[in-house]
Amino acid sequence: MEKTAQYIQKIGNDLWLTEDERQNLKISYRVKEVLFSKSSPFQHVMILDSYDFGRMLVLDGVVQTTSIDGHIYNEMISHVPLSIHPNPQKVLIIGGGDCGVAREVCKYPNVKEIDMVEIDELVVKACKEYLPEVSGNLSDPRVNFLFIDGVKYAAEKENEYDVIIVDSSDPVGPAEQLFSKEFYVNLHRALKEDGLMVCQSQSPIFHLDVLKQSYSHLASLFPITKLYTAVVPTYPGGMWSFTIGSNKYENIHVSNFSKETKYVNQDILEGCFKLPEFLQNALIDL
């Protein structure tokens, strides 16, 4: 627990985690207990039990996912692309160490293989043991864990996947390359002729530049590019964006969504592409 003290302060009798990666905004969470704290070769990994958000995965001091709202992000980045592709059989997940995306993809019986490429095995271990609300204690035999660099992995694949889901953290540290044009070029090559991909493209409020860059990269590679949003309470700005690049399929083909979910339903699948005025304007000319 050597680096715990860098991130967790004791104030009176209370423990607090303060996220201060942003220069002008600090968010502090009151914490019941530090359940796990260890450094990997890539980053510092903690699982905390918090008062308002339940258990949380914290990487380098920044909250990544929580028991209270982790399902929103994981359901949205999974069920939207899987409701557009009519027959996804082979799925690649890049990142997604909390295992929540893999858990959602496993709800599709027609999916035969799920390659999950996460650079940091320690994140997966910690989430499987201490964050079952998000990871679901994943033991589905279709999931093939590969603890290697997703950027290198993608560069070696061709015409192999129906759907690729890029579940990255913010574009700093280990995830920086997951927002580069070269990476998207490789993903495009790794997809089958009728394949599609989705990536998280950050907050439309605070990272509109990143969003526009991701959208532009995908728009230059795919005939179909679509942006959708969801509300993720623990991410700055509340509103979060996802961008789809697709070779062939464009619309939600599901007419009666019936997976067991807490956030996604038929209304959300259809409504999530309806963008506010400032965001529609931001995409013009990209």
Next chain:
Amino acid sequence: MEKTAQYIQKIGNDLWLTEDERQNLKISYRVKEVLFSKSSPFQHVMILDSYDFGRMLVLDGVVQTTSIDGHIYNEMISHVPLSIHPNPQKVLIIGGGDCGVAREVCKYPNVKEIDMVEIDELVVKACKEYLPEVSGNLSDPRVNFLFIDGVKYAAEKENEYDVIIVDSSDPVGPAEQLFSKEFYVNLHRALKEDGLMVCQSQSPIFHLDVLKQSYSHLASLFPITKLYTAVVPTYPGGMWSFTIGSNKYENIHVSNFSKETKYVNQDILEGCFKLPEFLQNALIDL
């Protein structure tokens, strides 16, 4: 500026506002300058210039609205009801001291009278002078400012308004009564036979109990009750809810929304009623 020091801390060379009204979550905003700080008979009123959110209205140390996202809330609580009522002529706003709702309502030429009942004149004065990005420096002659208790005002009116907008702060302090059943009964009486009302009904994530209570109250009074949501980045949980109680009109009648707005458009008017699964489930049996 007697109470400023209670809310604003100097850390090194920087000023910070820390919202700590919640027991387990603190949000701190780096502040450039305190532009206004004064106590009214009802609350402490500040206008701050912040780094990430521009100018902000802060009541009793809690951020109410900001230059960067205040328009989202104000557009959503105004244009949705005014796009459902086919001919709103007389509108009552209760609360709304930042004047942003009145500003949006003024965009409707068929509206002849806007009674704005705000208990705290100091909020209006401060916002008109220091927060023009939100208040719009309102000078429309159709707006009739009444600096009196909205609860008492509503109790004396009958069959008078086409649309009532309740733009309250949180259900603590001066706004507590704006969430009571008795208040809604009075608003129902103050509406014309085909009138409708809307209130902000807090965060579906953190205040689901308040949301359900507001919804139940309105459902017991009106034949039509509808919930919709928007993303308001500076409110806890990001997702915010609004509840409509309507005597007659149910659906958006506008087919080509064209007011000058930054958030609301035709897509948002139609999409905002599409609720996530947990929220649809929460409203069953209310």
